[in-house]
Amino acid sequence: MNIVVCIKQVPGTTQVKVNPDTGTLIRDSVEAVLNPFDEYAVEEALRIKEKQGGTVRVITMGPPQAESALRQAIAMGADEAWLISDAAFAGSDTWATSYTVSRGIRALGEFDLVVCGKQAIDGDTAQVGPGVAEMLGIPFVAWVRKIDDISGTSLRVERLMEDGYDVVELPLPSLITVVKEINEPRMASLKGKMRAKKADIRTLTAADLGADAARLGLKGSPTQVLRSFVPEKKTGGEKISGDVPELVTKLKSTIQELGVIK
Amino acid sequence: MAITVDIEKCIGCKLCVRACAQDAIEIVEKKAVIDLAKCNYCGACVDACKKYGAITIARENAAEGIDTDSFRNVAVFIEQHEGDIAGVSFEILGEGRLLADEFGEKLIAVVLGNGMRDKAGELVKYGADKVVYLDGPDLAVFRDDTYAQLVSDFIHAEKPNVFLAGATAVGRSFIPKVAARVYGGLTADCTKLEVDREKRLLLQTRPAFGGNLMATIITPRHRPQMATVRHKVMKPAKLDPSRTGEFEVRTIAGGSIAERTKIVDIVKEVESTVNITEADIIVSGGRGMNGPDNFALIRDLAEVLGGAVGASRAAVDAGWIPYSHQVGQTGKTVCPKLYVACGISGAVQHQAGMQSSDYIIAINKDPDADIFQIANLGIVGDLFQVVPALTDSFRKELGH
Ligand SMILES: Cc1cc2nc3c(=O)[nH]c(=O)nc-3n(C[C@H](O)[C@H](O)[C@H](O)COP(=O)(O)OP(=O)(O)OC[C@H]3O[C@@H](n4cnc5c(N)ncnc54)[C@H](O)[C@@H]3O)c2cc1C
Numbered sequence: 179m180n181i182v183v184c185i186k187q188v189p190g191t192t193q194v195k196v197n198p199d200t201g202t203l204i205r206d207s208v209e210a211v212l213n214p215f216d217e218y219a220v221e222e223a224l225r226i227k228e229k230q231g232g233t234v235r236v237i238t239m240g241p242p243q244a245e246s247a248l249r250q251a252i253a254m255g256a257d258e259a260w261l262i263s264d265a266a267f268a269g270s271d272t273w274a275t276s277y278t279v280s281r282g283i284r285a286l287g288e289f290d291l292v293v294c295g296k297q298a299i300d301g302d303t304a305q306v307g308p309g310v311a312e313m314l315g316i317p318f319v320a321w322v323r324k325i326d327d328i329s330g331t332s333l334r335v336e337r338l339m340e341d342g343y344d345v346v347e348l349p350l351p352s353l354i355t356v357v358k359e360i361n362e363p364r365m366a367s368l369k370g371k372m373r374a375k376k377a378d379i380r381t382l383t384a385a386d387l388g389a390d391a392a393r394l395g396l397k398g399s400p401t402q403v404l405r406s407f408v409p410e411k412k413t414g415g416e417k418i419s420g421d422v423p424e425l426v427t428k429l430k431s432t433i434q435e436l437g438v439i440k
Numbered sequence: 441m442a443i444t445v446d447i448e449k450c451i452g453c454k455l456c457v458r459a460c461a462q463d464a465i466e467i468v469e470k471k472a473v474i475d476l477a478k479c480n481y482c483g484a485c486v487d488a489c490k491k492y493g494a495i496t497i498a499r500e501n502a503a504e505g506i507d508t509d510s511f512r513n514v515a516v517f518i519e520q521h522e523g524d525i526a527g528v529s530f531e532i533l534g535e536g537r538l539l540a541d542e543f544g545e546k547l548i549a550v551v552l553g554n555g556m557r558d559k560a561g562e563l564v565k566y567g568a569d570k571v572v573y574l575d576g577p578d579l580a581v582f583r584d585d586t587y588a589q590l591v592s593d594f595i596h597a598e599k600p601n602v603f604l605a606g607a608t609a610v611g612r613s614f615i616p617k618v619a620a621r622v623y624g625g626l627t628a629d630c631t632k633l634e635v636d637r638e639k640r641l642l643l644q645t646r647p648a649f650g651g652n653l654m655a656t657i658i659t660p661r662h663r664p665q666m667a668t669v670r671h672k673v674m675k676p677a678k679l680d681p682s683r684t685g686e687f688e689v690r691t692i693a694g695g696s697i698a699e700r701t702k703i704v705d706i707v708k709e710v711e712s713t714v715n716i717t718e719a720d721i722i723v724s725g726g727r728g729m730n731g732p733d734n735f736a737l738i739r740d741l742a743e744v745l746g747g748a749v750g751a752s753r754a755a756v757d758a759g760w761i762p763y764s765h766q767v768g769q770t771g772k773t774v775c776p777k778l779y780v781a782c783g784i785s786g787a788v789q790h791q792a793g794m795q796s797s798d799y800i801i802a803i804n805k806d807p808d809a810d811i812f813q814i815a816n817l818g819i820v821g822d823l824f825q826v827v828p829a830l831t832d833s834f835r836k837e838l839g840h
């Protein structure tokens with residue numbers, strides 16, 4: 179089984195804090211990490227490989243620094259890492275990202291399965307996985323929480339829905355996006371970390387992709403961020419303590435006044 | 441598009457460096473230098489530098505190649521489950537109507553289903569000027585290829601200016617495929633839509649960075665301007681029995697569309713019958729519940745209020761309640777009218793999933809818990825006393 183995992187480097191989001199004076203994001207000392215959802219994707223690929231043999235290749239489109247996220251995946255056990263990097267990709271929205279990543283995957287040659295995270299914790303769109311699948315022209319299932327069965331030619335998965343799950347079968351090659359429930363990602367071993375340090379990161383530029391230049395980067399992106407701003411923080415309302423009966427009376431009247439009980 | 445730093449005006453104060461979410465700005469020899477490979481032109485630095493006005497972004501707005509004027513009308517995708525129209529679909533009909541009026545265009549609803557002609561036809565009474573109902577045995581349940589193909593065909597035929605769908609498990613999995621095919625701009629999970637009438641642009645505002653940043657997105661040169669819309673944010677359309685409109689039914693013969701995925705089974709897995717993303721009231725429990733059995737207290741209160749049960753990740757990870765109830769960054773995003781958080785500290789990742797609720801009540805014994813910073817009403821107390829007493833008091837009153 180030849181598996182390609184798409185990953186993205188993101189800021190370690192728990193540290194994203196807002197400066198109350200300027201209202202902007204405080205980015206000092208925020209370290210860049212492998213998107214947490216992509217850890218599940220890498221882990222699932224490694225588990226399939228461990229059962230069935232094959233290779234796990236990780237690929238990302240990003241600036242040269244994104245290489246460290248690739249090394250994180252190598253440390254977990256991925257075999258090969260590919261960095262698609264070129265000034266021409268700057269400003270890519272999800273359409274252009276999907277296009278570029280799909281061209282990058284094509285450039286790697288044969289594959290059986292592509293695994294993506296559910297979403298990146300910075301952009302939060304969850305649009306790149308389905309976009310890549312469509313541009314590769316392969317079948318797609320989102321929100322996979324379990325792989326029931328995988329053979330040389332097909333895949334049976336559970337897709338998480340709002341009120342339960344669907345069991346879906348699809349032929350290979352195909353693309354899935356995975357949710358947190360699917361597994362518990364491993365910690366990198368010391369040996370893995372050593373290997374990651376020395377690993378060769380292969381790079382692909384716009385020229386290597388044989389891509390249509392009009393579809394890359396800002397120029398190829400239908401959407402643009404017009405502006406971004408920090409949302410008004412909800413400020414706490416009343417905070418009360420006291421006897422239980424008092425608290426209950428207050429709670430009850432508040433809820434009744436909201437008029438939400440049918 | 442180009443971003444430039446005016447060296448004369450820049451004083452090297454680093455405000456822009458801190459504002460940049462992409463880590464793209466460095467101060468070199470007391471002047472800001474922007475790494476174009478990292479910059480996504482979001483404009484945060486421009487805002488941060490308001491005082492000095494040293495950074496500017498020039499955005500081009502010339503349409504290249506695509507005749508944006510030939511795209512007209514607002515189209516909405518109507519989601520159904522077992523023939524029932526999803527709540528979010530009425531919300532996008534309501535919002536779609538407002539947008540169509542602002543653009544001076546029509547509102548078109550597209551429905552994919554099987555044997556639900558009457559319900560589809562009713563949608564004109566909810567504000568649609570035209571309903572396109574595609575009926576066929578393969579359309580009863582959501583299937584990736586079939587839905588993506590039919591909705592792409594619909595867009596090619598109707599050429600809408602705007603296309604909206606619910607930001608649901610279904611919408612967010614196949615609408616990006618449609619956008620990939622039609623080369624439309626797609627904005628994810630919007631919480632606000634506005635119109636720039638002069639430029640005929642939809643201004644689409646959405647949360648990113650787990651709700652820590654809001655971004656307004658535009659699609660200047662491509663059509664349609666597509667968006668998935670978060671549930672429970674927009675006002676649902678109201679029924680107007682006297683409204684009339686066009687109703688077009690097209691039959692899609694079984695097996696006529698190549699479908700590569702096969703639905704083997706559909707399993708419902710929520711404890712109660714209420715889906716938390718649909719619920720108007722949610723009562724959630726966290727680590728403070730201290731064990732699986734105590735969740736009965738949460739269920740009882742939810743039941744008497746007619747609400748659904750939610751949970752923090754700590755409670756889910758402990759195995760006290762299934763993952764489908766988890767609220768937060770790695771769980772569900774909910775916007776109920778009332779959210780009651782019991783024994784939940786209010787970590788940012790939890791807040792990301794519930795902070796846009798209309799009204800938040802927190803019950804926590806720690807007066808300094810973060811949840812109180814966003815709660816409209818904070819109860820500092822022991823949930824094991826307060827919650828059952830509250831349930832009892834409602835039970836008595838409502839006579840359950
Ligand atoms: C505040 C803000 C809001 C934005 N809103 C939108 C929007 O509404 N619509 C839009 O089209 N663009 C939007 N963008 C641009 C978008 O974030 C970028 O295109 C980004 O490169 C990909 O989107 P994402 O981070 O949402 O990834 P997602 O689509 O959430 O990522 C899903 C999965 O795809 C894979 N993946 C994602 N990125 C890469 C990559 N670079 N290389 C390899 N694999 C990858 C990973 O497996 C990941 O888990 C926004 C950007 C910002 C800063």
Ligand SMILES: Cc1cc2nc3c(=O)[nH]c(=O)nc-3n(C[C@H](O)[C@H](O)[C@H](O)COP(=O)(O)OP(=O)(O)OC[C@H]3O[C@@H](n4cnc5c(N)ncnc54)[C@H](O)[C@@H]3O)c2cc1C
Binds near residue numbers: 728768771788809824
């Ligand atoms: C990448 C990432 C993603 C995450 N995603 C999510 C997510 O989707 N959803 C989520 O919820 N979390 C998420 N988390 C975890 C989050 O950071 C917190 O750890 C989690 O929300 C804590 O859950 P809690 O509030 O139930 O527990 P705690 O933080 O332990 O809080 C328990 C609270 O209960 C109170 N309490 C205890 N006993 C009583 C009593 N008798 N009466 C009243 N109050 C009492 C305590 O005072 C305390 O405030 C994520 C974390 C990471 C790193």
